[in-house]
Amino acid sequence: MAINWLGIFQALLILVVGLVAARLLSRTVSRAIGKRVGVHQSTLIQRFVFYFLAALIIASSLHQLGFKLGVLLGAAGILSVAIGFASQTSASNLISGLFLLAERPFQIGDTIKVADNTGEVLAIDLLSVKLRTFDNLFVRIPNETMVKSQVTNFSRFPIRRYDLQLGVAYREDLARVRKVLLDIAERNPLCLQEPKPLVIFQGFGNSSVDLQLSAWVRRENFLDLRNSIPDEIKTAFETHGIEIPFPHLSLYTGSETQPFPVRTTQSPPADGHAGDPASSGNDIEGEGGAQR
Amino acid sequence: MSDTSQWFGQFNLEPHHTRTWRVGPLSFWVNRAYHEWRLRVETGGDPYSPSVELDLFEERQADVEDRKVQRFLVSDESRRLDIGLLLPDRPIVSSPASPVSIPGGESVRFYLSYPLWVSLSAGDPGRTLTEFASYRLSDTWFGPNTREGMLCYATRSRCRLNVSDHPYLPYRAITPLVISNRAKDALPLDRVKLPVSSLSLYRSRGPGWLWTQDVTLLRQEGGDMAELQLGRGAPEEADAADLVAGARELSPRNAMVRAFSALF
Numbered sequence: 001m002a003i004n005w006l007g008i009f010q011a012l013l014i015l016v017v018g019l020v021a022a023r024l025l026s027r028t029v030s031r032a033i034g035k036r037v038g039v040h041q042s043t044l045i046q047r048f049v050f051y052f053l054a055a056l057i058i059a060s061s062l063h064q065l066g067f068k069l070g071v072l073l074g075a076a077g078i079l080s081v082a083i084g085f086a087s088q089t090s091a092s093n094l095i096s097g098l099f100l101l102a103e104r105p106f107q108i109g110d111t112i113k114v115a116d117n118t119g120e121v122l123a124i125d126l127l128s129v130k131l132r133t134f135d136n137l138f139v140r141i142p143n144e145t146m147v148k149s150q151v152t153n154f155s156r157f158p159i160r161r162y163d164l165q166l167g168v169a170y171r172e173d174l175a176r177v178r179k180v181l182l183d184i185a186e187r188n189p190l191c192l193q194e195p196k197p198l199v200i201f202q203g204f205g206n207s208s209v210d211l212q213l214s215a216w217v218r219r220e221n222f223l224d225l226r227n228s229i230p231d232e233i234k235t236a237f238e239t240h241g242i243e244i245p246f247p248h249l250s251l252y253t254g255s256e257t258q259p260f261p262v263r264t265t266q267s268p269p270a271d272g273h274a275g276d277p278a279s280s281g282n283d284i285e286g287e288g289g290a291q292r
Numbered sequence: 293m294s295d296t297s298q299w300f301g302q303f304n305l306e307p308h309h310t311r312t313w314r315v316g317p318l319s320f321w322v323n324r325a326y327h328e329w330r331l332r333v334e335t336g337g338d339p340y341s342p343s344v345e346l347d348l349f350e351e352r353q354a355d356v357e358d359r360k361v362q363r364f365l366v367s368d369e370s371r372r373l374d375i376g377l378l379l380p381d382r383p384i385v386s387s388p389a390s391p392v393s394i395p396g397g398e399s400v401r402f403y404l405s406y407p408l409w410v411s412l413s414a415g416d417p418g419r420t421l422t423e424f425a426s427y428r429l430s431d432t433w434f435g436p437n438t439r440e441g442m443l444c445y446a447t448r449s450r451c452r453l454n455v456s457d458h459p460y461l462p463y464r465a466i467t468p469l470v471i472s473n474r475a476k477d478a479l480p481l482d483r484v485k486l487p488v489s490s491l492s493l494y495r496s497r498g499p500g501w502l503w504t505q506d507v508t509l510l511r512q513e514g515g516d517m518a519e520l521q522l523g524r525g526a527p528e529e530a531d532a533a534d535l536v537a538g539a540r541e542l543s544p545r546n547a548m549v550r551a552f553s554a555l556f
Contacts, residue, residue, distance in 0.1 A: 157439050186430070193432040193446035194385070194483070218431055218443055 004066070011064040018057030026050035039108045043123075044101065089144070093127040096143035100124060110155035114141055118154075154219070159192060161216050162225055166233065167208025169243040174201075174209065180240055184232045185215045190225045192216040207247045298500070299344050299462060300375040300410070307369070308352045314345040316463045318426040322373060322412070323353055329364040329373070329414050329421060330356065339407065339427050342461055364421045366414065374418050376411035378537050379465060379488045379504065380425070383442065385434050386449040392481040399472040401506075402451045404486060405464045408493070408502065426463040434485050444485060451481070455529050460501060465493055468506040468527045475513045484509070487520065489540040494526035494533040503530040 030046035037045075059069055084091050101124065106112050110121050112131070119133035129146050131139040154160070168177050178199045185197035195216045202210035213233075217225040237244060299315050305324040312321040317337035323330040330353065356363060386404050394400055407427040413420050435441015452458055458466060467486060473479045491504040505523035512519065526533035 158441075158443065159433050159438060189428045189430045191430065193387075193430050195433060195438060216433065216438075221431075 007065060011061045014064055015057060015061040018061070019054060022050050022053035022057060025053065043108060089142075090127065093143045096147040097124070097126040097128075099147055100129070100143055105151055106153045106155070110153055112154065113152040114146060114149050117141065158219055159216050160219055160222060161195075161214050162222060162229070164213045164215075164229060164233075165202065165210065166213065167205055167210045167245060168237075169245045170204075170209060172209070172242055174211075176240070177211070177242055180236050180242065181211070181213050181233065184229065184236055185213065188215075188225065188228060188232060190217055190221045190228065192218070208245045299346060300377050303373045303375065304371045305373050306350075306371055308350060310349055310351045310353075311373070312345075312347040313375075314343065315426065316341045316343065316461060317407075318410070318463060320410075320424075323351065324371065324373075325353060327366060327369065329366065329412075331362045331364070331412065331422065332358065332360055333362075333424050334360075335425065335428055340459070340461065342459065344462055362422065364414070366419070368415050370415040372414065372416050372418065374411075374413040376413065376423075376537060377493060377502065378409040378411050378423060379491055379493055379540065380406065380409055380429070380445055381489055381540060383434070383444045384429070384447055384486045384488050385432050385444040385483050386447045386486060387483045388451050388481055389448050392451050394471055394473045394479045394481060396473055396476040396478055399470065400453065401468055401470045402453045403455055403458055403466050404447075404449050404451075404469055404484075405458060405461070405466045406445075406447050406486075406488070407464050434483070460499070462500065462502070465502045465504055466529075467491065467504045468529060470506060470508040472508065472510045475511055479511055490522065490542065492535060492539050493537040494530055495536050496526070496530040497532045497534065501530065502536065503527055503533060 026046045026049040029049050030042045033045060034042040062072065063069060106121055106124075108121050108124060111119065112121060114129075114131070117131055117133060117139050119131035119137075119139060122130040122132050122138075126143075128140045128142050131141065133139055168174075181199050182197060185191045186193070191197060192215070197213065197215040200212040200214060202212050204210070213229070215225065215229065234244075236242075299313055303311060305311055305322065307324050307326065310321050310323040313319065317339045318333070318335050319337070320331060320333040384404075384406050386406075407425065407429065409423050409425050411420060411423040429445035429447060432444050432446035433441050434444045455466070455468075465488075467488070469484070469486065471479070471481070471484070486507060488504070491507070494503045494505075495501070496503060503526055505525060506527045507523070508521040510519040510521065
């Protein structure tokens with residue numbers, strides 16, 4: 001049988017030129033609509049246009065080679081069943097990817113958390129989602145995992161709440177503490193005035209009365225607020241004499257014994273702190289906290 | 293004291309000279325170096341301080357070590373420096389310092405004041421170097437819930453009905469706000485949103501006060517939506533006035549806006 005070199009050449013020409021043209025056309029369409037829709041949608045449309053054109057080009061290229069497309073499609077149907085059984089994982093990822101595209105729980109550029117991975121979405125492909133974590137690692141998560149996992153999207157809403165847990169000593173006036181905390185939130189320009197910041201009572205802890213300061217912040221300023229508020233609280237508490245207690249430990253050996261005597265010996269004044277009154281002889285006692 | 297309202301406008305700055313401005317809570321200096329302008333801004337002083345101090349001195353600055361100094365590199369050696377005033381870049385949500393409500397059928401005119409932004413341009417023709425707030429206002433959210441709404445700046449207002457009660461502060465603008473409650477029920481004024489980025493800034497020729505055109509909010513029956521009407525030109529209180537800065541963005545002259553309350 002004579003080989004139809006001209007037909008092969010024409011088919012190759014259609015394939016190469018067609019694919020290049022499809023690539024250019026899909027990019028042009030994406031750029032044209034990119035200003036009106038987001039990155040996510042324009043990427044999706046670009047891919048859809050490219051795959052659609054590529055399918056047409058491959059079909060016409062095969063037609064040029066003399067294949068009958070009806071027979072090919074029938075064979076492809078049988079083949080796809082066989083391939084489907086052989087590649088269940090890929091098929092599952094593919095279908096999960098379609099669900100993800102339809103459901104749109106996040107978009108390209110969003111910051112999401114999946115299991116232990118938090119990062120920016122680089123791409124949502126048919127088989128996987130690609131993330132760039134904040135320590136600049138590339139993470140590929142299969143779409144099937146994405147569908148099964150709990151996904152937290154940090155970029156969906158423009159504002160979010162920062163919750164800071166803190167404890168104050170039992171002797172403190174809680175109304176005063178509450179006022180100091182709310183004043184801090186009001187003075188910090190990053191902290192939104194509305195919704196109003198809250199101080200929530202969390203419980204009587206082992207060593208402290210536990211509170212939560214909840215302040216709303218613009219999404220982009222979240223890290224700045226998270227870093228600035230604790231500093232301001234510490235400074236304000238020091239200024240107002242409010243104690244942030246830490247767990248205290250009292251040693252007690254029963255009612256029959258006296259507190260353990262501890263004596264220090266005068267060490268040579270090598271570092272100039274030998275006369276520190278805090279290091280003079282004292283019995284060990286609890287410092288006001290709960291005795292356990 | 294010299295005319296304190298003249299702290300903005302056109303200035304000349306010779307090479308290796310520094311001008312300083314201390315205007316209320318804001319202080320900044322600009323230094324003209326060889327093919328560059330240097331700027332250092334500090335805010336956070338008393339937000340109601342009326343003091344204005346300008347100074348000029350010769351200073352040959354060596355390499356910049358201070359990281360708070362911004363450098364703007366330019367090709368020309370023009371000495372012209374323009375200090376402009378702008379209205380804030382986001383709407384302002386003003387909450388009355390004490391509860392205020394307007395009975396049904398009433399129409400009141402009161403005054404809201406808020407700090408302005410400063411813009412720096414250099415050269416001839418002027419090229420914008422930067423802009424910054426004379427006092428950093430707190431962020432706030434205005435909308436029906438935490439998902440829908442917009443970021444604004446927050447201020448507290450005494451809702452003064454008499455303009456003469458307002459202290460003169462040369463870095464703050466005053467907007468006359470008319471609220472007409474056409475509903476039968478009283479309107480509790482928890483907060484009101486002022487679309488300042490759609491307003492223009494004027495300076496009255498006499499005393500130098502800074503004004504925007506007046507804003508009218510017509511509250512209809514039911515809900516928190518209001519019809520927004522912006523006045524044309526400086527308000528009547530300004531008497532004769534010159535335009536200082538146009539609106540940052542255009543807005544429809546009559547529009548229904550959510551102006552009074554956030555619903556959460």
